Amino acid sequence: MKRILLTGCRGMLAHDFLRVQSDQFEIFWFDRADLDICDVAAVESRVREIRPQAIFNCAAYTNVDEAEDAGRKANFDVNALGVFYLATVAQKCGIDFVTVSTDYVFDGTREAGYDEDAVPNPINAYGLSKYLGETLARQACENAIVVRTSWLYGWAPYRKGNQPGTFKNFVNTMLRLSESRDELRVVNDQFGSPTYAADLSLAIGEILRNPERFRWEILHLSNETPDSGISWFDFAAEIFRQADIRIRLIPCASDEYPTKAVRPKFSKMRNGSAIRLGDWKEGLEGYFSR
Numbered sequence: 001m002k003r004i005l006l007t008g009c010r011g012m013l014a015h016d017f018l019r020v021q022s023d024q025f026e027i028f029w030f031d032r033a034d035l036d037i038c039d040v041a042a043v044e045s046r047v048r049e050i051r052p053q054a055i056f057n058c059a060a061y062t063n064v065d066e067a068e069d070a071g072r073k074a075n076f077d078v079n080a081l082g083v084f085y086l087a088t089v090a091q092k093c094g095i096d097f098v099t100v101s102t103d104y105v106f107d108g109t110r111e112a113g114y115d116e117d118a119v120p121n122p123i124n125a126y127g128l129s130k131y132l133g134e135t136l137a138r139q140a141c142e143n144a145i146v147v148r149t150s151w152l153y154g155w156a157p158y159r160k161g162n163q164p165g166t167f168k169n170f171v172n173t174m175l176r177l178s179e180s181r182d183e184l185r186v187v188n189d190q191f192g193s194p195t196y197a198a199d200l201s202l203a204i205g206e207i208l209r210n211p212e213r214f215r216w217e218i219l220h221l222s223n224e225t226p227d228s229g230i231s232w233f234d235f236a237a238e239i240f241r242q243a244d245i246r247i248r249l250i251p252c253a254s255d256e257y258p259t260k261a262v263r264p265k266f267s268k269m270r271n272g273s274a275i276r277l278g279d280w281k282e283g284l285e286g287y288f289s290r
Helices: 011-021 040-050 072-093 126-142 170-178 197-209 232-243 278-289
Strands: 005-006 026-028 054-057 096-102 145-150 183-186 216-218 249-250
Touching: 005 011, 005 040, 005 126, 005 197, 011 197, 011 278, 026 072, 040 072, 054 197, 072 096, 072 170, 096 126, 096 197, 145 249, 170 183, 170 232, 170 278, 197 278, 232 249
Parallel strands: 005 026, 005 054, 054 096, 096 145, 145 216, 183 249
Antiparallel strands: none
């Protein structure tokens, strides 16, 4: 059974990866307390101790707004420098390296969406840090594989009483807010593709089983959506339909909810690889069945 060193094990994607792939790989998982990816000596020591065939990096700084100021250093340390160190060790030890990036590496000006060879142009600090991480990983490691995804949600849906073990994501935020409100205003001018973390985990498992097919590539992996993607409003409407929750939804512009970080307007990523994730509505159904 192939050995995998998994970083960021307390995160949403790592939780789902462990849930759906634990019987496929021998996984050694670490959080920041156990392995600081910004400590290259510690990373190399762990890799030489475990002797994995691949590193799967789920560690990430994901607070997009705080990355603009208070979290700026942590954002670049984790998303760029830490990724570089992991890739450097992977190259030195001759193993594969898979890291996760984001649709936020693009500026969101292309309504038709972005192919894997589209030139990134991030418009916020988070997107810039992820793009730097991608670039450094591919420069440092010839076996690096970059997986870009978008609008990620996973592990377990929110249930009344703030069920332990749920993560903060758009689906859970909508469910929580519906408990105390009769109506919600939801942004209707940002478009992308939701991604269920369990579906993404299955796809990454395929990559890790067959890394020779994908080395030094960039892959766009999100659940399938039509045309230029769906809006947050569309996503919210489907969430409440599947959850059988009656609530009035009001479409609004992004300007009504100003944020520190500018978000791309159109960020649908087009997948040119042989790996496919299912339809976005089916992904949401899978999430609610948890």
